[in-house]
Amino acid sequence: MTTLVLELKNILKHREQGGATFELYIEQLQLYKGQFVAVVGESGCGKSTLLDILALVSKPNSCEQFTYYDSKTIDIKQLWEQQQEETLAMLRRLHFGYVLQTGGLLPFLTVLQNLRLVSEINGFHDSKIKELAERLDISGILNKKPQYLSGGQRQRVAILRAISHHPQIILADEPTAAVDERRALNIIQEFHNIAKENGTIIVMVTHNHNLVAPFADVTYSFDVSDVSDTLTQSYLLKQ
Amino acid sequence: MKLPIITRLAILDLWHEWILTLCMVLAIASILTPLLVLLGLKYGTIQTMHERLMEDPVNREIRPARTLRLSSQWFTQFKQRDDIEFVIPTILRGSSVIRVTTNKKRLLIDLVPTDYNDPLILTNNGVIPQQDECVLSYTAAKDLGVKKGDILNAEITRTRDKNKESVQVKLRVVAILNPRADSLTRIYAPFEFVNDVETYKEGRAVYNRNWPGGIVLPPLNYDGLWLLLPQNLTSIDEINLTVSTGLTEIIKVQANEFEQELNFYPPNNYAIYKISAKNNPITTNSLNIVKNKLRGKSAIILPFVNNVMITDKNNTKIIGLSLSKLQTDILGLPELPWGKFDINTNFARQGQALLPNNDKSPVISLTSKVIGGEVVFPVNNQGASFNKNIIVPIELIGILRTGQINQIIFDQRQKTFLSAKTNYHGFRLYAKSIDDIPELYSYFISQDIDIIAQIQEIEKLKILDKGLTRIFWLIAIVGIAGGMAALIASLYASVERKKRDIGVLRLMGLSCLQVFRFPVYQAIIIVILSNIVAGSGYIAISYTINLMFINEIGSKICTLPSTYFGLIFIITIVIATLSSLLAAWKTTAIEPAEAIREE
Numbered sequence: 001m002t003t004l005v006l007e008l009k010n011i012l013k014h015r016e017q018g019g020a021t022f023e024l025y026i027e028q029l030q031l032y033k034g035q036f037v038a039v040v041g042e043s044g045c046g047k048s049t050l051l052d053i054l055a056l057v058s059k060p061n062s063c064e065q066f067t068y069y070d071s072k073t074i075d076i077k078q079l080w081e082q083q084q085e086e087t088l089a090m091l092r093r094l095h096f097g098y099v100l101q102t103g104g105l106l107p108f109l110t111v112l113q114n115l116r117l118v119s120e121i122n123g124f125h126d127s128k129i130k131e132l133a134e135r136l137d138i139s140g141i142l143n144k145k146p147q148y149l150s151g152g153q154r155q156r157v158a159i160l161r162a163i164s165h166h167p168q169i170i171l172a173d174e175p176t177a178a179v180d181e182r183r184a185l186n187i188i189q190e191f192h193n194i195a196k197e198n199g200t201i202i203v204m205v206t207h208n209h210n211l212v213a214p215f216a217d218v219t220y221s222f223d224v225s226d227v228s229d230t231l232t233q234s235y236l237l238k239q
Numbered sequence: 240m241k242l243p244i245i246t247r248l249a250i251l252d253l254w255h256e257w258i259l260t261l262c263m264v265l266a267i268a269s270i271l272t273p274l275l276v277l278l279g280l281k282y283g284t285i286q287t288m289h290e291r292l293m294e295d296p297v298n299r300e301i302r303p304a305r306t307l308r309l310s311s312q313w314f315t316q317f318k319q320r321d322d323i324e325f326v327i328p329t330i331l332r333g334s335s336v337i338r339v340t341t342n343k344k345r346l347l348i349d350l351v352p353t354d355y356n357d358p359l360i361l362t363n364n365g366v367i368p369q370q371d372e373c374v375l376s377y378t379a380a381k382d383l384g385v386k387k388g389d390i391l392n393a394e395i396t397r398t399r400d401k402n403k404e405s406v407q408v409k410l411r412v413v414a415i416l417n418p419r420a421d422s423l424t425r426i427y428a429p430f431e432f433v434n435d436v437e438t439y440k441e442g443r444a445v446y447n448r449n450w451p452g453g454i455v456l457p458p459l460n461y462d463g464l465w466l467l468l469p470q471n472l473t474s475i476d477e478i479n480l481t482v483s484t485g486l487t488e489i490i491k492v493q494a495n496e497f498e499q500e501l502n503f504y505p506p507n508n509y510a511i512y513k514i515s516a517k518n519n520p521i522t523t524n525s526l527n528i529v530k531n532k533l534r535g536k537s538a539i540i541l542p543f544v545n546n547v548m549i550t551d552k553n554n555t556k557i558i559g560l561s562l563s564k565l566q567t568d569i570l571g572l573p574e575l576p577w578g579k580f581d582i583n584t585n586f587a588r589q590g591q592a593l594l595p596n597n598d599k600s601p602v603i604s605l606t607s608k609v610i611g612g613e614v615v616f617p618v619n620n621q622g623a624s625f626n627k628n629i630i631v632p633i634e635l636i637g638i639l640r641t642g643q644i645n646q647i648i649f650d651q652r653q654k655t656f657l658s659a660k661t662n663y664h665g666f667r668l669y670a671k672s673i674d675d676i677p678e679l680y681s682y683f684i685s686q687d688i689d690i691i692a693q694i695q696e697i698e699k700l701k702i703l704d705k706g707l708t709r710i711f712w713l714i715a716i717v718g719i720a721g722g723m724a725a726l727i728a729s730l731y732a733s734v735e736r737k738k739r740d741i742g743v744l745r746l747m748g749l750s751c752l753q754v755f756r757f758p759v760y761q762a763i764i765i766v767i768l769s770n771i772v773a774g775s776g777y778i779a780i781s782y783t784i785n786l787m788f789i790n791e792i793g794s795k796i797c798t799l800p801s802t803y804f805g806l807i808f809i810i811t812i813v814i815a816t817l818s819s820l821l822a823a824w825k826t827t828a829i830e831p832a833e834a835i836r837e838e
């Protein structure tokens with residue numbers, strides 16, 4: 001677990017909504033290959049903002065270092081500064097997988113079409129999808145539309161979709177929020193297995209610290225303080 | 240073949256929301272279908288009226304409103320126009336009436352010329368008549384009580400020298416025209432026959448039909464004259480010779496210049512003048528005036544022409560000379576067999592020659608270029624030329640000069656030159672299309688030729704077409720605007736609804752441009768489906784309309800050519816694409832982060 005994949009240093013993200021300002025400070029964040037990273041915090045602490053930054057969809061307001069290490073070093077800070085949206089989209093496409101709170105499945109596609117979508121966007125056909133579906137116990141629902149699935153089924157499909165194109169980093173935004181504790185445990189177990197077996201980095205955002213603690217290699221939390229009526233500051237802390 | 244990913248996603252999304260898609264397709268089809276039917280009705284109605292006007296050559300006919308004088312050249316040139324289907328000269332109305340008799344009846348009938356490709360005949364149950372054949376109008380056939388195949392006896396009458404004369408011809412009826420072709424009592428015959436009838440009626444003979452009569456000899460024309468005088472002309476004399484003679488230029492020349500032209504020298508003490516007409520050639524009348532003006536001056540007048548090429552088989556130079564015995568004596572030339580210049584001479588006198596080089600041929604053939612081609616004629620050998628040239632009467636040369644400005648022919652049977660008929664008094668003309676008539680009308684007006692044509696009917700049709708087109712576009716614009724508004728609203732609302740899905744697609748790595756295409760493709764797909772539904776609806780409705788009216792009208796009144804469907808398809812695709820741009824622009828504003836936020 002020594003290969004560094006993503007490194008962020010002294011990042012500030014500033015957000016305004018309804019007259020209130022929120023600032024997230026990230027002093028340092030390093031993600032290593034095969035690491036299971038838990039990001040724990042209450043609502044409004046900046047979990048999703050952190051995920052936006054990691055998912056390359058939200059530009060930091062200030063940044064000392066934001067580097068992605070692949071076969072070559074990619075300076076994400078510079079890509080943001082140069083507004084190279086196409087390159088950022090390509091990085092997202094190739095190296096990132098996403099699991100959203102309720103799955104983030106496209107309702108007009110069947111489960112199988114959802115699973116194949118990322119591979120197709122990347123221009124390849126993954127023949128192992130059905131095999132992985134068996135393993136996640138969703139092979140019987142491949143032709144169903146997402147609205148006919150239970151919360152647990154939806155999340156498992158989302159996990160499978162996230163790993164279908166073999167990304168280096170999977171970002172999971174409260175993937176257990178919509179399922180019962182037993183299912184949640186299964187999901188986290190599954191993420192842990194994927195991280196260990198494939199060397200994939202799992203960044204899992206959750207508010208349930210107890211659920212994720214047994215599996216996490218490293219846990220981050222937030223130190224939130226209301227500086228004034230209109231300004232809230234949050235600092236990412238490594239536990 | 241696998242469709243591109245955005246196209247597939249667009250189709251799958253529409254399929255997923257099939258009820259909304261169906262509603263949208265039906266909404267657009269409900270605008271398109273009546274527009275197609277309306278366009279079909281407009282096109283079909285105008286087309287039917289247009290075809291009816293087109294089909295009937297009567298509507299494409301242009302007739303002169305008064306008697307004209309049109310030359311053969313005019314007809315030759317006019318036939319070159321692209322907007323003419325058929326044109327033929329006609330004769331004077333007074334000359335075109337012939338008496339037709341059958342076993343039962345006797346009628347005076349108007350004779351009309353026809354020829355190959357006459358659309359009036361060909362589109363009205365007729366065939367083009369050949370020699371000794373004719374086609375009758377329906378009224379003529381009815382009045383005469385004849386049918387196809389019957390033989391008519393046509394009598395052509397004239398009064399010449401106070402005597403009534405007539406000739407008779409048998410004509411076989413080869414067709415009877417439909418009643419709509421011609422409401423008058425008319426007989427259609429080959430142009431040559433009609434032309435001969437006019438020739439006969441004018442008192443002339445028609446030798447190929449053995450119809451007796453007079454002949455019209457061509458007049459003589461010259462470009463000037465040589466004047467040989469024993470003394471010089473005074474300047475007053477010189478001016479006087481250019482007054483009322485058509486001669487414009489008088490030059491005193493040297494004897495050798497004269498010799499170069501005529502190959503003999505004038506007497507030493509003679510003054511030589513070359514007097515020319517600059518523009519138009521002079522006639523024998525001018526020669527007589529000159530002769531009178533020089534009375535008592537012992538002048539010898541030798542008319543000449545420029546650029547009349549006469550050739551024999553050996554290309555010998557040919558000189559025209561007509562001189563009296565006294566004149567040849569003065570000039571020191573042998574006497575000419577045909578003697579002095581005589582304007583009244585016929586070809587028996589003109590067709591003589593003195594040949595050089597002891598040519599003993601009794602007759603030689605000469606050729607000269609005239610209007611319409613070449614004229615070939617024989618001349619009799621009257622003996623040896625006094626030089627190396629062929630000497631012919633100058634009257635012969637004068638006729639050939641006339642042949643350069645008016646058509647002349649050499650009649651082998653009569654052994655004489657005749658003036659060919661060069662002017663016609665009218666025409667029968669059919670434009671290629673009714674759309675060509677306004678332009679032809681303008682042409683004739685510019686030529687100061689009054690004509691009668693169905694111009695008003697055509698203008699009425701054009702105004703109707705223009706009016707219907709305006710109404711169609713008015714309705715079409717309202718319909719299209721409504722359709723566009725519905726499509727814009729639907730696609731925009733769809734993008735608003737699918738913000739999260741589009742955000743997920745962006746999160747997965749689709750670029751702005753790729754998601755931009757998503758609503759555009761959906762709009763195009765909706766419009767393609769709408770076109771199919773609208774096309775089917777149009778087919779069903781137009782079939783019903785045509786079925787209802789086919790008996791009354793006799794043709795389809797709701798019809799569209801296939802190219803229109805292609806054009807409408809392309810136009811609707813363009814409109815759909817334009818309508819989708821707002822929604823497409825909206826997709827580009829959706830950030831991938833919104834997918835995460837929406838959750």
